[in-house]
Amino acid sequence: xxxxxxxEPSPAQPQGAPALRRSRSMNPPIRDWHGRRVWxxxxxxxxxxxxxxxxLARGARVALSARKEDALHAVANGxxxxxxxxxxxxxxxxxxxxxxxxxxxxxxxxxxxxxxxAYNEMRAESFDMARVNQLLEVNLRGVFHCIDAxxxxxxxxxxxxxxxxxxxxxxxxxxRALAYGPTKAALINLAESLYFDLHPRGNxxxxxxxxxxxxxxxxxxxxxxxxxxxxxxxxxxxxxGIERGTFHIHFPKxxxxxxxxxxxxxxxxxxxxxxxVTGL
Ligand SMILES: NC(=O)c1ccc[n+]([C@@H]2O[C@H](COP(=O)([O-])OP(=O)(O)OC[C@H]3O[C@@H](n4cnc5c(N)ncnc54)[C@H](OP(=O)(O)O)[C@@H]3O)[C@@H](O)[C@H]2O)c1
Numbered sequence: 001x002x003x004x005x006x007x008e009p010s011p012a013q014p015q016g017a018p019a020l021r022r023s024r025s026m027n028p029p030i031r032d033w034h035g036r037r038v039w040x041x042x043x044x045x046x047x048x049x050x051x052x053x054x055x056l057a058r059g060a061r062v063a064l065s066a067r068k069e070d071a072l073h074a075v076a077n078g079x080x081x082x083x084x085x086x087x088x089x090x091x092x093x094x095x096x097x098x099x100x101x102x103x104x105x106x107x108x109x110x111x112x113x114x115x116x117x118a119y120n121e122m123r124a125e126s127f128d129m130a131r132v133n134q135l136l137e138v139n140l141r142g143v144f145h146c147i148d149a150x151x152x153x154x155x156x157x158x159x160x161x162x163x164x165x166x167x168x169x170x171x172x173x174x175x176r177a178l179a180y181g182p183t184k185a186a187l188i189n190l191a192e193s194l195y196f197d198l199h200p201r202g203n204x205x206x207x208x209x210x211x212x213x214x215x216x217x218x219x220x221x222x223x224x225x226x227x228x229x230x231x232x233x234x235x236x237x238x239x240x241g242i243e244r245g246t247f248h249i250h251f252p253k254x255x256x257x258x259x260x261x262x263x264x265x266x267x268x269x270x271x272x273x274x275x276x277v278t279g280l
Contacts, residue, residue: 025245026195027161027204034059037106041089041146042116044071046215047165050235051113056082058239063102066116089116089142099149111204111242112150113163114143119217122178132179139183143190154203161204163242163249164191168211168256172263172270175280195247206242209250210234211259227255 030036038055042048044066052075055062061081064072069086076082085101087094102109118138120131143164154160169177170184191207198205212218212225213234229252241249250256262273274280 026199026247027206027242027245028159028202029245030243032059036060036110037063037102037108038111038113039063039065039102039109039150040113040115041065041087041095042114042165043075044068046217046231047210047213047234047238048113048115049075050231051115051238052076052082054235054239061106063098063106065098089145090137092145092148095145095149099153103153108157108160109150109153110157110160111163112146112154112161113165113238114146115165116142116146117165117167117217119180121176121221122180123176124178127178135179135183139180140186143187147190147194154198155201158202159204161206161242162194162198163206163208163238164194165208165210166191168209168250168259170209171259174274175278204242204245205247207248208238208241209248209256210237211250211252211255227252 033055036059038060040048040052040055040062043052043062043064045068048066049071052062052064056076056079059081061083062076062079063083063085064076065085065087066072067086067088069084072084072086076084083102083105085098087098089095116138118135120135122128122131147162150162154162164187166187167180167184169181170186170188172185174181188207188209191205195205195207212221212228213231214228215231218225218228234251237251238249250260262270265273
């Protein structure tokens with residue numbers, strides 16, 4: 001997996017292959033959305049819906065996907081630059097078919113945002129393999145279906161990019177996140193790995209880690225959600241982060257930075273702290 005770099009080109013790194021660059025912003029900044037072709041997958045409700053609305057308002061052409069077609073049309077609201085493409089991310093063929101429609105209509109893509117995700121709380125006492133499988137299907141296999149459908153287009157088009165919505169629940173183990181947390185940890189790893197391959201080719205990669213956001217997914221939570229923000233605010237943080245060229249877009253900072261700090265503690269302290277704060 002690892003190869004020490006030498007001055008000689010190796011078979012894994014052909015002569016002339018671009019290298020990772022160290023620059024101020026980790027992705028190319030975006031100053032104008034007009035004419036940019038953006039595919040938001042998971043755009044029917046919550047964070048994805050508000051992000052799609054905001055991108056339309058800032059001038060982008062936006063394709064909106066998710067299962068609930070009526071909800072997608074409500075978000076599009078007849079906007080001339082919106083294109084509704086219903087799909088289920090767990091159905092590989094549906095994702096590929098939607099990609100083909102976009103390829104034919106738009107001749108390419110500038111940005112894919114994979115927002116679709118499912119959430120449930122789970123502890124050891126309530127472990128349920130059927131619910132684990134449901135999260136694995138949507139949050140992992142579904143995201144890989146989206147990668148499979150769009151990566152060839154992105155690779156052909158330097159300057160295009162992909163954003164993956166994970167969660168602070170993927171930073172490190174948390175109570176109640178027995179199934180959800182591991183799926184989101186995998187997405188963090190996926191976005192990091194993609195950056196190594198895409199950045200040197202001129203493609204952007206965004207790892208998006210929200211804290212608690214008020215959406216249908218969190219409406220059933222029966223505990224106080226620290227740092228809870230609206231889906232509007234989350235969308236603004238995402239779009240502003242992409243415009244700045246940020247790789248790791250996380251918010252609200254007061255909460256997410258606290259968790260980032262907690263995860264570098266020795267485990268003994270980490271478990272004590274999280275137990276102390278959550279009571280779990
Ligand atoms: N809310 C939070 O506090 C929070 C925090 C961290 C991360 N996140 C992440 O943010 C993302 C959006 O969540 P949200 O809070 O905005 O929840 P949400 O309102 O429930 O949105 C989930 C979106 O994913 C779509 N989706 C779910 N299953 C799908 C499938 N099989 N195929 C296609 N689309 C599917 C839903 O559309 P359909 O039902 O119409 O298919 C909906 O558009 C998720 O990945 C979630 O894990 C949320």
